[in-house]
Amino acid sequence: MTGCGRLPVVYAPEADERLSSWAARMAPFYAMTVSEFVAALGLKGHDVFDLEWRLSEGQGALIAARTGLSPEAMQAMTFRELGSAARLMIARKNRSPCPHCPEDLHRKAAALPWRFRCKVHGVEFRDATGETLSDRFGADCFKKLEGHAEAGAAHLDAWARGAGQETLAAPEVLTVLTARHRRASPPNVDEQPRMSLKDRRDYHDFLTTPILRQALTVVVPEYDQVAPVLAKPVRPGLHALAQGSLLQCFALTVGVGRIIEDPVKWAISVMLESDAEGHGRVRQAISPWPLSLRRSISARFWRAERDERARQTAEKAARQRQSHKYRLIQSHKYRYRIS
Ligand SMILES: [Zn+2]
16 A cells, blocks of 8 residues: 555544544554554654644645545644644543543544543543542532633633733643642541541551642632542642643633632632742742732732731630630639538
8 A cells, every 4th residue: 555546445534533543543444553554644754643733734735635635624633723832731642531432533622631521422521430520529519610610721722722811821820720838738637538546557658648738729629628638739830731630630720710710819818828838839829920910919918818817816815715714614613612
């Protein structure tokens, strides 16, 4: 099967199918590896993932002539609509499977980490264990979160396409979400499974492992509650999405949505939850945000902190009054006993 005639059998690309998926379906038909098939298309030595990222007009025309498919159909299988910054977001295969799609079919949308439903079937993706996000969060909670995730995904899509994001670009939001707002600490009581005393001794290492504490858990407390404690931390910045699990990517996309909807409110919530060291890191993460936003954050944070101090002082005073009363009762009892 050499030469430059037209291939006798060519599969039509499926909806939203990527070039690497189409080539991987075609190659076995001709008993070839993918790189042999790419060579048979007249592009010897080219990597199929490079081709699906950017296919030059000449390369597109070459494949079109060999397959009988239109050059537009070839280009539609590439990621040409994405800007260069987004390349690290593209997984080599579907990130999470759709239960209705054939296993060997890889669609473009399923390569991006902020998609949680199959574009064709509309059903939820499943993680490696077959679990859906509705299973994990509960259907009602997931439905509520999905609204924020849609806002987050729209923002991430616009960034990936290279649209100018003047207020808050996606990487700037992710830097804040993945900032370590508190010192790393071992699993707290809520995060530990119920254990017998013997188990506690056996799992001493688990119970004392410091877990990174990131702003994501403040902005998306629902994630904090359902994520397995050891798999809770995400990687910093854009890598959190590029390398995250289905659950982590969903939480990050919800977080992006919430911050875009109200950046000042969420920045203050994170700062109020921060410890001294983490506070500096969060401030650092916010420093590339526009000046007008940072001014609002500073002004409102100052007020929020003052209110928090006032609340704590009032609580302390109430506690003192309480313990004073208690002491009176105690001393009374004491007098009563000895008299
Ligand atoms: Zn599907």
